[in-house]
Amino acid sequence: MAQKAAIIGGGVIGGGWAARFLLNGWDVAVFDPDPQAKRKIGEVLDNARASLPGLYDMPMPDEGTLSFHDTMAGAVDGAAWIQESVPERLDIKHTVYRELQDACDADAVIASSTSGFKPSELQENATRPQQIVVCHPFNPVYLLPLIEVVGTDVNKDMIGGVEETLRGVGMFPLMVKKEIDAHIADRFLEAVWREALWLIKDGIATTEEIDEAIRMGFGLRWAQMGLFETYRIAGGEAGMRHFIEQFGPCLSWPWTKLMDVPELTEELIDQIADQSDAQSGQYSIRDLERHRDANLVGMMRTLKARDWGAGAILNTHDKTMNQTRVVPETLGDIVDLGKPVKTVDRAVPIDWTDYNGHMNEARYLQAFGDATDRLMGIIGCDAEYIATGGSYFTAETHIRHLDEVHAGARIHVETQVILGAGKKMHLFHVMYEGTRILASGEHMLIHVDLETRRASDPAPQVAEKLKRLAAAHAGLPRPEGAGAAVGVR
Structure with missing residues (x-):
């Protein structure tokens, strides 16, 4: 419940x-x-x-x-x-x-x-x-x-x-360990806001110029590294101590009006509102929200790939959401070995779509690549195994684009092992939205010794799991489209 x-x-x-x-x-x-x-x-x-x-x-x-x-x-x-x-x-x-x-x-x-x-x-x-x-x-x-x-x-x-x-x-x-007015983050925002009001009131900058200064410069740094880590880098090899010694004296210079707040007169309010209308009035609030959301998703997914900042939170939540093993992580998580394995189950991100409004070609390959990576992990060819010097390399790929898929669609990929013997692993992926088939991806992979960069037999524990899965899938019908050349349906 x-x-x-x-x-x-x-x-x-x-x-x-x-x-x-x-x-x-x-x-x-x-x-x-x-x-x-x-x-x-x-x-x-x-x-x-x-x-x-x-x-x-x-x-x-x-x-x-x-x-x-x-x-x-x-x-x-x-x-x-x-x-x-x-x-x-x-x-x-x-x-x-x-x-x-x-x-x-x-x-x-x-x-x-x-x-x-x-x-x-x-x-x-x-x-x-x-x-x-x-x-x-x-x-x-x-x-x-x-x-x-x-x-x-x-x-x-x-x-x-x-x-x-x-x-x-x-x-x-x-x-937050101790209560304080405006907590932590808003105290920073209020300080920047006060300074921005003075810059507008004194005719130094417009709302658009202030926003450009933030989003084209330190806003990007802050998004992934915050304040102190950013300044630590600014100190060079000598680190934070050098930064403070170098730039600390400027704190006593009469640059800022942060301790003083301009009166929000009707004239200043009209000035800010008019500048903001000129800057963003061509967009509705919903348009701005959608642009904001797409930009945030793109940046946060980049951070996720690096397991950094907000992206590390997303990776942790991914693991939490997969505790039910809706996507198996090991061979033991698979309830019925005789069925294709669900290797991907996810929503299509906004940044996976192209000018036609649907998922672009590269993202189909990414989804099927993710499915292959998951299958490799299931048979024990995981990061720990790869660190010992062996892995599978993709030798050939064939993708058929069968139907459109749009941002937000929940897709899943089911993977059938057609061959799993010796150095070869032959996989056939089918992508679905619900029961609607969207695409298929056929991959031939070769096991490689990472030191010699030549084909080699996988370690026995990997070979045995792949053999078990291939044997269980041997009774499945050959997938429609398997072995097809370009242009052949």
Whole structure:
């Protein structure tokens, strides 16, 4: 039975939370008095369904059930997690908590998305203050992994469970040791925001020029390495100490106005709004969200390939999602050796599509290459084996493109071993969306001694597993298209 999360407040942040929980298999109940809440959350979910699954190389859980409720009591009934994302006014939050605690389970987590209030302020006069904890996310909540988790002494016993739940939906909980206004990340953002306001007010830069300075330069560095690691590199071989000695004195120079804030007059507000319209007014908000999501998926998948930063979180969540072995990792995980082996089960990422809107040729090869890699791992030709000096090299590939597939589609590949003897491994992959056949990929591989770079027999433990699988598949019909030349159907 799926766990249940209640979302109190379905705006940009609340909608992102709903998508994060729902796509990770939780049932989600929403309370939001806005008559447009259903439409708005539906649009956020459309974006999330198109982007989030594409971060992973494993299938995400089946979606939970989404429901909307006229009362908070109805939404929180049976909920293990309650995410509050109401406006940033302490009196409103206190009123909401009183109503929530009258209706919710006593051991439910009440997590606030607040970007500014400290947990001790939220807990004031609460019936059960230990339930209330800060879980501050970053937009889009369904893609970005960072969550700032802040508690107090009264709920220190529950924080471990909060961290475990958030990791279970693919997030990175940053456990803030001491409560402070605006937590950690927003304090940086506010500092940059203040300086940006002065640059605009003083006529030095426009909104577009400021954004270009960030996204063309240090924003890219920060995305994969943060602040201190970036500056450590700037110190050269002497490291951080040299950097501080070199650049530390400039901190006393009168460069910045960070301790002073320009008055947000109507004139300055109009100036910022007009510049922003000139910069981005040609795009709708939904257009901007889709561009943002596609860019984030591309960068995060690059980080994933390096097992670095946010990408390492995705790799960990992939392993969590494959604990049921929907894609087997060893021969022992396969229930029926006599059937083709499921070697890939995943969503098609946004960055796998081309100008025609469907998956491009290189990505078919990547999917089938991933299927081959998985089959190699199943028979024991894994990283540990390859490190001993043996591996399979692909000698020939033939791909047939049989139907279109688009971003977001859940595809799976089934692999049949046609030959597994001596130095040869002959595989036939079929790609499906549901029961619809999309493509086939036929691979002939040769086992190679990595030192001599010449064909060689595999080690006995690999040869034996491949032989077992090939023998089990020998009774299967020869796949349609196997052995075909280009142009032959």
